Amino acid sequence: MSSAANNVSSAVNAAPVKAATLPVISIEPWINPHEKKGRLSTAAAIHAACLDFGFFYLDISSYVDPSEPEELSQLAREFFALPQEEKDKLSLSNQDHARGYQRLKENVTQGKADNHEALDFYRPVEDPDRTKPLWGENQWPTVPTFKEKYEAWTEKMKKLGLIVMEAMSVGLGMSPEEWKELRAQVDDSFWVMRIIGYPPLPDEDTGYSCGAHRDYGCLTFLWADPTKDALQVFLPQSFVALETEEGPTSEGLEQGIWITADPIRGCVSALPLTLPSPMTVWEIWTNGLYRSTLHRVVHKGSNYRVSIPFFFEPNFTANIAPLPAALRIQDGLTATAADRRRKAEGKPKKVYESTIYGDFLKRKVGSNFATGKGRYD
Numbered sequence: 403m404s405s406a407a408n409n410v411s412s413a414v415n416a417a418p419v420k421a422a423t424l425p426v427i428s429i430e431p432w433i434n435p436h437e438k439k440g441r442l443s444t445a446a447a448i449h450a451a452c453l454d455f456g457f458f459y460l461d462i463s464s465y466v467d468p469s470e471p472e473e474l475s476q477l478a479r480e481f482f483a484l485p486q487e488e489k490d491k492l493s494l495s496n497q498d499h500a501r502g503y504q505r506l507k508e509n510v511t512q513g514k515a516d517n518h519e520a521l522d523f524y525r526p527v528e529d530p531d532r533t534k535p536l537w538g539e540n541q542w543p544t545v546p547t548f549k550e551k552y553e554a555w556t557e558k559m560k561k562l563g564l565i566v567m568e569a570m571s572v573g574l575g576m577s578p579e580e581w582k583e584l585r586a587q588v589d590d591s592f593w594v595m596r597i598i599g600y601p602p603l604p605d606e607d608t609g610y611s612c613g614a615h616r617d618y619g620c621l622t623f624l625w626a627d628p629t630k631d632a633l634q635v636f637l638p639q640s641f642v643a644l645e646t647e648e649g650p651t652s653e654g655l656e657q658g659i660w661i662t663a664d665p666i667r668g669c670v671s672a673l674p675l676t677l678p679s680p681m682t683v684w685e686i687w688t689n690g691l692y693r694s695t696l697h698r699v700v701h702k703g704s705n706y707r708v709s710i711p712f713f714f715e716p717n718f719t720a721n722i723a724p725l726p727a728a729l730r731i732q733d734g735l736t737a738t739a740a741d742r743r744r745k746a747e748g749k750p751k752k753v754y755e756s757t758i759y760g761d762f763l764k765r766k767v768g769s770n771f772a773t774g775k776g777r778y779d
């Protein structure tokens with residue numbers, strides 16, 4: 403799911419700063435509310451994290467047993483340890499060039515091969531047709547219990563998506579009616595799950611395990627094994643005042659710093675995704691209020707790392723348009739110079755254009771793998 407980032411330029415080995423400041427939010431007070439305040443404080447914490455970071459740790463230990471994804475990662479290791487020709491039997495080229503196994507370096511980010519292998523799954527569709535973009539069938543390994551265990555995880559992550567979305571609607575000050583409308587856009591999520599295997603980078607100084615990108619959907623719930631110093635997120639200086647010895651680096655037009663986001667047991671990293679390049683779903687929904695976080699993986703350790711990102715996406719046919727609640731918040735905030743100029747000129751304020759999620763997704767997936775080129779154009 404390595405979507406495009408703007409001109410990623412900094413060196414791979416720019417020393418990342420430790421994530422002392424990334425928020426950790428428990429979902430417990432939301433799902434087991436003893437008092438209304440608990441729900442509100444969770445919603446407010448998520449809202450604040452989306453405004454400031456576009457990234458937070460979501461403690462879901464009260465929702466799923468932390469040993470469950472650990473077991474999934476063992477199953478993934480069993481699959482990745484198979485001989486290459488066994489893994490190739492599930493190649494994504496058998497299907498719609500989106501569902502299935504991709505070899506090391508088959509995934510590309512910003513035109514560069516990523517140093518990982520992966521198995522990708524999408525929401526099953528009725529009347530599958532492997533010649534139609536995204537409309538093929540999932541390809542499951544024959545590793546015992548693999549399919550059942552991962553399907554159970556998928557169900558839990560889908561439910562978690564709706565739980566977090568509802569909390570976000572409260573954080574944005576949406577009315578119950580507005581939430582009902584938004585829920586109807588995500589209640590049949592066209593989810594994606596990746597199971598990724600990362601051998602260490604072969605060379606100390608070049609290449610990425612997964613190049614810098616912004617995911618392009620709605621919410622990513624990323625579970626990763628305990629490997630340290632692999633996942634990094636970019637915090638723009640304009641948002642977070644952080645001190646570093648190295649000083650800021652540039653990513654496209656932004657100045658900021660890369661910080662390490664090491665896994666915390668019982669948590670998934672949650673990335674609310676502000677939209678498709680150049681925007682993301684939440685960026686449109688919030689008319690630019692929520693951030694979308696640039697992230698990358700640089701795994702130089704000696705072990706084989708496994709991560710399992712679950713992408714909770716809108717429905718395939720969802721029309722993603724700015725939410726009135728977000729526009730209300732923006733109206734209450736100090737207008738930017740551009741807003742004031744537009745107002746003085748009698749022009750309406752800038753409102754993001756809407757997009758149909760499925761159309762956007764087809765464009766994105768077509769550019770992820772060399773083999774998908776041409777089929778998704």
Ligand SMILES: O=C(O)CCC(=O)C(=O)O
Pocket residue numbers: 403404596598612617624626633697698699709710711
């Ligand atoms: O493996 C990770 O930690 C991140 C993977 C990722 O960012 C992605 O697949 O979009």
Ligand SMILES: [Fe+2]
Pocket residue numbers: 403404615616617697
């Ligand atoms: Fe990502």
